[in-house]
Amino acid sequence: MNDQPKVLVIGLGLIGASFAKALKTRGEAYVYGYNRREGVAAQAKELGVIDEVVDNLSELPDVDCIVIGVPVLAIAAVIEAIKPALDKVKAITDVGSVKGEVVNIVRQQLGYVPASFVPGHPIAGAEKSGLMAANDQLFENHMLIVTPLEETSAEATTLVSRLWSACGAEVVSMPVARHDEVLAATSHLPHLLAFSLVDTLSRESENREIFKYAAGGFRDFSRIAASDPTMWHDIFLTNQDALLAVLRRFQADLSQLEGAIERGDGDYLKVVFERAKASRDHFSDILEARKNKK
Ligand SMILES: NC(=O)c1ccc[n+]([C@@H]2O[C@H](COP(=O)([O-])OP(=O)(O)OC[C@H]3O[C@@H](n4cnc5c(N)ncnc54)[C@H](O)[C@@H]3O)[C@@H](O)[C@H]2O)c1
Numbered sequence: 509m510n511d512q513p514k515v516l517v518i519g520l521g522l523i524g525a526s527f528a529k530a531l532k533t534r535g536e537a538y539v540y541g542y543n544r545r546e547g548v549a550a551q552a553k554e555l556g557v558i559d560e561v562v563d564n565l566s567e568l569p570d571v572d573c574i575v576i577g578v579p580v581l582a583i584a585a586v587i588e589a590i591k592p593a594l595d596k597v598k599a600i601t602d603v604g605s606v607k608g609e610v611v612n613i614v615r616q617q618l619g620y621v622p623a624s625f626v627p628g629h630p631i632a633g634a635e636k637s638g639l640m641a642a643n644d645q646l647f648e649n650h651m652l653i654v655t656p657l658e659e660t661s662a663e664a665t666t667l668v669s670r671l672w673s674a675c676g677a678e679v680v681s682m683p684v685a686r687h688d689e690v691l692a693a694t695s696h697l698p699h700l701l702a703f704s705l706v707d708t709l710s711r712e713s714e715n716r717e718i719f720k721y722a723a724g725g726f727r728d729f730s731r732i733a734a735s736d737p738t739m740w741h742d743i744f745l746t747n748q749d750a751l752l753a754v755l756r757r758f759q760a761d762l763s764q765l766e767g768a769i770e771r772g773d774g775d776y777l778k779v780v781f782e783r784a785k786a787s788r789d790h791f792s793d794i795l796e797a798r799k800n801k802k
């Protein structure tokens with residue numbers, strides 16, 4: 509359809525392909541797709557995730573919006589490759605889990621931040637990656653955070669917000685630094701703990717034998733330790749300050765618990781556990797309300 513925006517998604521993994529598929533299946537955009545690994549974009553077309561394959565980033569079609577869906581430390585190479593096309597698009601956005609370093613990367617690559625650049629981050633995902641994990645419902649009733657900069661034009665923010673809203677996301681705006689602090693606490697630290705615990709247990713147990721005896725508790729705590737190592741390597745190295753701050757607070761609290769267990773201080777344990785339970789119950793209410801949204 510002629511009035512559909514044209515969108516190019518670079519990086520057809522879990523997030524890029526889910527976004528492409530959500531736009532295409534809802535008829536909200538004509539979607540082009542590029543992936544560095546050969547054959548992936550052609551497969552995405554076959555699966556109905558995109559309308560058209562882009563083979564080469566040096567020959568881009570005219571599009572309204574470019575969406576970068578690659579790991580954070582791969583964004584520099586993408587920006588470098590699409591430099592000549594950047595003046596022609598109304599909006600360019602990314603889906604990286606860290607925002608401060610993505611803004612630094614754009615500034616370093618271009619020497620400025622274009623008015624068309626709208627940093628973005630869908631707060632939805634999975635421990636699975638790649639094209640075959642694409643899910644066009646992934647963003648339904650989840651937040652999409654934009655962190656527009658002083659340089660960002662209102663027109664670019666509106667276009668990016670419109671595309672994400674069309675995929676069922678609730679778009680919210682916040683400053684870059686606040687984004688990185690909040691996500692360090694609610695996403696990055698839990699992933700670090702899951703990776704670390706599963707690694708510790710696997711090295712302590714011959715042939716990972718103890719996992720045979722694990723059930724729901726371990727399953728729920730450890731699911732995210734199956735997430736993509738490259739993606740998380742990039743996140744931990746690019747959100748260092750915010751992550752280290754919350755990790756140190758957590759280590760101090762964990763030491764307090766260790767002390768309470770050593771001295772048999774059940775009252776201290778109860779206070780902590782009751783406070784944590786109340787907060788987790790509150791989070792369950794948030795999840796329930798989200799589920800009940802139409
Ligand atoms: N997985 C999640 O839960 C989640 C959630 C929100 C945001 N994110 C962010 O989304 C981005 C992508 O994550 P994902 O889970 O979709 O990863 P993924 O591994 O599923 O997909 C990444 C895709 O990018 C491609 N790619 C890598 N380097 C490239 C390059 N230089 N040029 C072109 N393509 C390249 C890969 O081949 C792959 O298809 C990351 O920045 C991540 O931080 C992930």
Ligand SMILES: O=C(O)C(=O)C[C@]1(C(=O)O)C=C[C@@H](O)C=C1
Nearest residue numbers: 605630631632633634635695732
């Ligand atoms: O549900 C999951 O598996 C996720 O890891 C999704 C999740 C998270 O909630 O921490 C992971 C990274 C993101 O950048 C956003 C969302």
